Amino acid sequence: MKVKFYGFQGSNSVYTGRLMLEHKGIDYKPVMLMPGPHAFIMLGLGFETMGVPAMKVDGRRVQGSRAISRALDEIVPEKPLFPADPKRRKAVQDAERWGEDLQNATRRIFYCAARRDHSAFRSLMTADRGLPMRAVIKIGSPIIIRLAAGVHRASDSAGQEDLELLPQRLDQIDAWIAEGLLGGEELNAADFQIAVNISALMLSDDLRPFIENRPAAALASRVAPDYHGHLAASLPYEWLASLRDDAAEKAAGGATAADHRAAAVPVA
Ligand SMILES: N[C@@H](CCC(=O)N[C@@H](CS)C(=O)NCC(=O)O)C(=O)O
Numbered sequence: 001m002k003v004k005f006y007g008f009q010g011s012n013s014v015y016t017g018r019l020m021l022e023h024k025g026i027d028y029k030p031v032m033l034m035p036g037p038h039a040f041i042m043l044g045l046g047f048e049t050m051g052v053p054a055m056k057v058d059g060r061r062v063q064g065s066r067a068i069s070r071a072l073d074e075i076v077p078e079k080p081l082f083p084a085d086p087k088r089r090k091a092v093q094d095a096e097r098w099g100e101d102l103q104n105a106t107r108r109i110f111y112c113a114a115r116r117d118h119s120a121f122r123s124l125m126t127a128d129r130g131l132p133m134r135a136v137i138k139i140g141s142p143i144i145i146r147l148a149a150g151v152h153r154a155s156d157s158a159g160q161e162d163l164e165l166l167p168q169r170l171d172q173i174d175a176w177i178a179e180g181l182l183g184g185e186e187l188n189a190a191d192f193q194i195a196v197n198i199s200a201l202m203l204s205d206d207l208r209p210f211i212e213n214r215p216a217a218a219l220a221s222r223v224a225p226d227y228h229g230h231l232a233a234s235l236p237y238e239w240l241a242s243l244r245d246d247a248a249e250k251a252a253g254g255a256t257a258a259d260h261r262a263a264a265v266p267v268a
Pocket of ligand 1: 065
């Protein structure tokens, strides 16, 4: 079997795809592209959209992390990414889809930070690349950031909303870990989809303090330990209010921000 895997350095969804290939023990040829021009290369190669990750398996094209997880279980049934039991399978599929929303939110937050500090973008996109690629990305980063933020609708208002929702999303991940849907003995497709994004968020000096003591952080370091790059603090202070409130409420006695919000709703 000949497998070619297309992506670019620093992408959260590409990292998910790579980890799943490695989990299956599949020998593959990585084709690492330059972010930006990758979009035209993907179309030129006959893929349906410009997005990565994607792979060719003996000439068959598979594009997108959720299509990749399904194709990998077809190709190599061992170490299944989706459990056989129908109820658990459905739960993993739903959590994986939910994880793709987290992936989109993570990308939008990243572009909001990168707009404010271009070195954050360069740090992720070139962590493992040689000098020539670093130089090209340094010159191209302002335009790539603008274009990619546009493609991914990473406006400031969208990023701010994603940060407001982050405590709820982290609580959901911690709850899934507690019930064994994530972080079990056998890793599943949702583990790979979700843990990568926790690792990505923890590259940010703004966000790491709100995540590092949670079960989600332990899952991230088990599943996705080698996300390289660094985002220095750059996000506006007020955008982190819901994370600060949530941390303060948890420190004050375990009641969650959601409990407080519910208590604040007047009962008719
Ligand atoms: N949700 C998709 C993500 C695809 C995606 O947006 N990939 C980015 C890289 S992080 C990309 O290629 N963006 C450029 C584009 O779609 O034009 C997946 O999980 O595969």
